[in-house]
Amino acid sequence: MSSASEEPFRNASVPLVTPGDLRVILRTRDGVPVEARYEPCVKGPGDTAIVVAHGFTGSVDRPAVRRAAGVFAQRAAVVTFSFRGHGRSGGRSTVGDKEVLDLAAAVEWAHSLGHSRVVTVGFSMGGSVVLRHAALHGDGAGGAGGAGVDGGAGGAAGTGSAGSRSAESRSAGSVQAVAAVSSPARWYYRGTAPMRRLHWVVTRPLGRLVGRFGLRTRIHTEEWDPVPLSPVDAVPMIAPAPLLIVHGDRDPYFPLDHPRMLAAAAGAGAAELWVEPGMGHAENAAGNELLGRVGEWLMRPEGA
Numbered sequence: 001m002s003s004a005s006e007e008p009f010r011n012a013s014v015p016l017v018t019p020g021d022l023r024v025i026l027r028t029r030d031g032v033p034v035e036a037r038y039e040p041c042v043k044g045p046g047d048t049a050i051v052v053a054h055g056f057t058g059s060v061d062r063p064a065v066r067r068a069a070g071v072f073a074q075r076a077a078v079v080t081f082s083f084r085g086h087g088r089s090g091g092r093s094t095v096g097d098k099e100v101l102d103l104a105a106a107v108e109w110a111h112s113l114g115h116s117r118v119v120t121v122g123f124s125m126g127g128s129v130v131l132r133h134a135a136l137h138g139d140g141a142g143g144a145g146g147a148g149v150d151g152g153a154g155g156a157a158g159t160g161s162a163g164s165r166s167a168e169s170r171s172a173g174s175v176q177a178v179a180a181v182s183s184p185a186r187w188y189y190r191g192t193a194p195m196r197r198l199h200w201v202v203t204r205p206l207g208r209l210v211g212r213f214g215l216r217t218r219i220h221t222e223e224w225d226p227v228p229l230s231p232v233d234a235v236p237m238i239a240p241a242p243l244l245i246v247h248g249d250r251d252p253y254f255p256l257d258h259p260r261m262l263a264a265a266a267g268a269g270a271a272e273l274w275v276e277p278g279m280g281h282a283e284n285a286a287g288n289e290l291l292g293r294v295g296e297w298l299m300r301p302e303g304a
Contacts, residue, residue: 026081026105032091034102035060036081036109039073048076049115050298051106051175053126055182055282056095056198057215059087064283068123071291075299077115081106083126085218092220095202097228099129100136107133107175119177119298124253124282127183128231131262134178134241135234177298179244182251182282185232185258185265194253194281235265243271244297246290248279272297 021039028034037060038049050072054065059082069078083102085093093099103120110118122130190196201207202219211217235243243266247259256275263273274293279285286294 024109026102026109028084028101028105030098030101032084032089032098032102034081034084034089034105035087036079036106037069038109038113039069039078039080041075041077042073043075046076047115048117048119048299049079049110049113050076050295051079051081051103051110051118051120053099053103053106053120053122053129054080054083054086055124055126056093057086057211057217058082058123058126058283059089059216061087062283064286067288068121068283068286068291071288072121072295072298074292075295076119077110077113079106079110083129085220086216092218094220094224096125096128096132097224099125100133100228103129103133104137111174117176118174119179120175121179121181121294121298122183123286124182124184127180127282130175130178131180131183131231131234131238132229134175134243135237136229175241176302177242177244177300178238179246179294179298180231180262181246181286181294182248182254183231183245183258183262184254185261186230187227189254189258191255192253198253232261232265235262235271236267238266239270240302242300242302244274244294245271246274246276246286246294248276248281248285250278251281251285253281 021037023035023037026034026036052065052068052072054062058065060080065080069080072078081102082089083093083099084091107118107120120130120133190199201211208219208221211219245259245262247256249256259273259275263271276290279290
């Protein structure tokens, strides 16, 4: 396993991986080991890889994540991974803050496998992460992400990692399109009963025990300091990358003012908003038909 001080992967002339899926351990810029899985497109090699960011308490092997990966793999290669504190990844969850480093590692890995076009789709917490990743690192994640890799089997807590987009941070970690499904627009939202329960899990010692043993999620004990850039403040920084915002009209966690706020913040014509009738929350509620449409949108040429 490479050390945290080593340079991350850079885009190079690496042949596309085609024989079958690949499991690895990535190392983030701040030294956290993150489990990841690569699956080639079932239709053969292609330029595009879709990187999937799961929701809070998810992981690379959760059934909903595997189902989404299966739908996306009909159209492109797919990278799935477990955020820190989830699955077999190390560290503790910071509930959307430093998780941007985990996504950056996965994006750079996808580029290192030879994919010149990498796009991201995130669900719930993962939705907020894909928005912040695209905003903070522009068309590259070199300044804040990065990964070493070994082959292997396989908002209320955390410390701040907010940074600014700059030319110096641009590298092979670029993303060409972003889709956020069931994402919050702002931090510290407690307007629904599920979110009040989630805040109890994240902020209370007993809640974190429930998270660790009941939800299989290890949660950081520290408050955010500084508070990271919010999703609604990140959205205006994503252009020119295409942006899709998807939300269910029966989402029990975040009502429709969240996606509408995100779409408005992007500016006229800068984002597509899909409000899905009857849909609940995140990857568990996203049916195969919707996932297929999201996959098709991610495959569209930029500007189409």
